[in-house]
Amino acid sequence: MANIKKCTQGCEEDRRDFLKNVGKAGLALGVMGMSLGRQNFLQEAYGVPQVNPFFDCALQIFFSGGPSQTDTWDPKPGSNNNVFNTINLGIKDEYNEDIHISEVFPNLAGLVMNDPNVGLGLFRSMSHQNNSHGNGQRFMNCFWEGAPSTMYPSTSAVMSHYFAGYGVGIPSVVINGGNGQMVNDAKQSRVPTALQVNAGNGQGNNPVVQALQLPNGVDNARYMRRKGLLDKLNARYLAQRPDAVNKAYEKALNDAADVTMKGDAARAFDLTGVPLVSARDNNTAMRLTQAVRLLEAGVPYVSCGIGGNDSHGNNRQTIQGNWGQSVDGGVVDIVNRMKASGKRCLIIMGGEFGRTPQTVANGRNGRDHWGDGFSWATIAVNQPKWKTNAIGQTGPDGMFRVRDNNLVDQVRPKDLGGLVYRSLGFQVGTDVAYDIPLNDREAPPVDRVNDGKKLMEDVFGLK
Helix, strand or coil, X not given: CCCCCCCCCCCHHHHHHHHHHHHHHCCCCCHHHCHHHHHHHHHXXXXXXXXXXXXXXXXXXXXXXXXXXXCCCCCCCCCCCCCCCEEEEEEECCCCCEEEEECCCHHHHHHHHHCCCEEEEEEEEECCCCCCHHHHHHHHCCCCCCHHHHCCCCHHHHHHHHCCCCCCCCCEEEECCCCCCCCCCCCCECCCCCEEECCCCCCCCCHXXXXXXXXXXXXXXXXXXXXXHHHHHHHHHHHCCCHHHHHHHHHHHHHHHHHHHHCHHHHCCCCXXXXXXXXXCHHHHHXXXXXXXXHHHCCCEEEEECCXXXXXXXXXXXXXXXXXXXXXXXXXXXXXXXXXXXXXXXXXXXXXXXXXXXXXXXXXXXXXXXXXXXXXEEEEECCCCCCCEEECECCCCCCCCHHHCCCECCECHHHHHHHHHHHCCCCCCCCHHHCEEECCCEECCCCCCCXXXXXXXXXXXXX
């Protein structure tokens, strides 16, 4: 232990060096089956502090294929291109006009209109002007456009870096299915990737999952005897450490013991006999159920997907299934469960682009690719500061475009990304403390020049 620097009060670099060296030295952590405690403590050396977080956790649901904005969050009442009737929320948007959403969302609309614990945020003028599935998915899974999207890590990977040491030792999880390209890719960076799993399938041998449960043949009483012995082994050494490090160590160990004995986190990966949330099909229901169980267990960031949104044909059925059943059913179930949990949760939903507004005219049941003005939506749970609002105008028929200089208040991927990171307490932008380690330099996870802070504070009231 002689090679460990003594950390003075307020010396963050010494503190981090100390924690890293503790990991190398061992410090009796991880012995006797307490691997989660060791993992949490080591991650403390790399974790990024949250500043004024408005949410405790986030769920991204990616709708691969490109969902129709005019049939969901940006309907056009009175237009020949409108497919569904609309619900007037009776809430004004950024332009003092009533917010309308598709009639496929009656349950969500009821929550937004009547429950102060649920807020809706609509970004109706998302635009990156690219109609390629691969490019759009890459853009929206890392909030970078163009060539930088091949270099900067995905959002789920960045969250794995930012949330290291938080929750139950699993900072970020990607659930396979409908996620779009590069949903969990470090690309040209040194950030870790998220734990990637199949919903409720074959997780018993995953070493991270094993770290969340009691070792084989060890019951709670025996486990607590081990913890007591471990406390004694470390007491003398810890007494010589600065208070901040001491508290970090003890908290990690005690949290790990609590999580392990309760078994909630490990059980969150096992859907055997678990009632599923409502959705159009069993696979989607399993993914959404897996997602909410992980959030309830303490995982701070989860990403899953709903595929089949490339609706050149069968557009009405696609919307009714993926949005009417899986969102107004399954996601509303998630909202209600997160409400009951007391956790402040941000749910983010959207795809790589939208669908052409005009192609349902003359009876066609299909829409084509449209990267010029599409929609993403957010649902804020247990955050009373969130103001239900909508930004962006795409015209009475949804045809406004950046190239025509008539799209109102364009929201680019970097703007939405800036809002997501900042609302979780990661002050990306000018604060270099939140830069991520690229292979050749430090850089923010989204372009430093973005409107995320303005959107968060001025449009949705998080300040």
